[in-house]
Amino acid sequence: MTDLFGDEPQSSRARRSSARLRQAKRRAQRRRNFISFVVMLVALALLVGGGWVLVRPLLDGNEQVSEEPTDYPGPGTGEVQVVIEEGASGGEMASVLLEADVVASRTAFINAFNANPDAAGIQPGTHVLAQQMRAEDAVAVMADGSTLSDTRITIPEQWRATQIYDRVAQRLDVDVSEVEEAADAVAADYLPDVAGGEMEGWLAASTYNVHPDDTATDVLEGMVDRTIELLDSMDVPAADRQDVLIKASIVEAEVIRDDERARVALVIENRLDNCSGDGRLGMDSTVAYGLGITLGEALTQERLREDTPYNTRLNPGLPPGPISSPSQGSIEAVLAPAAGDLCYFVSDLETGESLFAATLEEHNENRETINNRNSNDEG
Structure with a gap:
């Protein structure tokens, strides 16, 4: 009896030990696979999140913003002046209007800007708007030009300084003598030395937005600035x-x-x-x-x-x-x-x-x- 049912044969014990070892290895491999999968998911999340942080500023003002916009119900109250710079994007306009409390959020304005096909025609200059407007209304009135308070002065090519002074006086509703006095001051203190104190030729032919508080001096200096900018862009030596x-x-x-x-x-x-x-x-x-x-x-x-x-x-x-x-x-x-x-x-x-x-x-x-x-x- 002892010979038949006593101690387990050595080969049987070895087989069971080998099986347990294989099971342990499989459990360890599954744990390693699971950990690797979790690490991969975390890395992917970090990569996507970092990419969005980099890309989002590039899309600002040109995409439909996904988060829920905060908007005023309108129609707005009071009056405020905002200045839209030349070449401003929809996002840049949104920041200016948000700071002036014309709109409730950048998101609302950007979405309204992108939805209005006329928004690209919003002109630079000083716009007079109500505060706490609905973003859609703000975009619409800016696009149709009714809020622009600037005076626009167009100077054609081949005009002489005397003709330009008359045009500036007319647009600013001042006497031409006031513009001529401003021209003398600009010629003496603002013109490049190479001009020899003469304004003729230095008043760039172009269209200008004149803000409500601009003076004749401001307007003429802006014309000189534009001439200098043009010559700079063409690399014309100062002399x-x-x-x-x-x-x-x-x-x-x-x-x-x-x-x-x-x-x-x-x-x-x-x-x-x-x-x-x-x-x-x-x-x-x-x-x-x-x-x-x-x-x-x-x-x-x-x-x-x-x-x-x-x-x-x-x-x-x-x-x-x-x-x-x-x-x-x-x-x-x-x-x-x-x-x-x-x-x-x-x-x-x-x-x-x-x-x-x-x-x-x-x-x-x-x-x-x-x-x-x-x-x-x-x-």
Whole structure:
């Protein structure tokens, strides 16, 4: 009996021990797999959360914000002025309006901004709005322009300083003498030294938003700033800026068709290099400016012989200053004139075409061609 049922055989005990060992290993492996899975989930959550923190500022103002917006019921009370800067995004506008308590949250304004197809037309400047408005209403009234309290002043290319002063006085509802006094102060204290204290040519042709509390001095300084910004963007050296504006103002006055600017700029350079033999520009636009008349007025022989500093038919070289506010296109033409030996041009006022020539003989033939063409048209 002892031999049959006593101690368990060695092989049976070994098998059970091996089975328990395998089970223990499987349990340990499952624990390791579970821990690895939890670590992976945590890492993924951290990655997604960190990515959202980085991406969300880039989307601000251009996406539908997901959280529940806080909004005022409207219609709003009182009145407040807010200033929207040039190029402001929807998110930036939202911050300005939230600070002024026009809207209850940035979220509400951004969602309303994105939902209104006219919102992109909101103009920079000073807007007068009620406080505690519904965001949708704030976007709508800003987009239709009814809240904009700024005065808009548009200065066309080729306008002279005297014309600009008249326009500023009209828009600010002040006497022109007040604008002229402001111009004297700006010329003395604000203009770059290279301008020689003369405002002509430094009042950039553009459209300006004038805030309700702006003075004539503020407006004129803004025009000078815009000219400087334009010249800075074109990398024009400070010492060359007056000459560039003089040449560009002549191009502006003489050109009828935009595609001829670079060739007129070339003629100016070649005339200054003495291609005509006398170093004179011979530009009627400068003569007219020196006489205080428009280029459209008749330049009689008597007027052409009148010796002013701007009479480039009599005096070699550039005139002492610009003759108007040039456009960006004319400045670009001066900085990159056409290539060649062109020395003369004559314009057909009927067609707007200019005929260019390298020699005086060719120039006279061009003048005859235009005269005959116009005579035949009249006949």
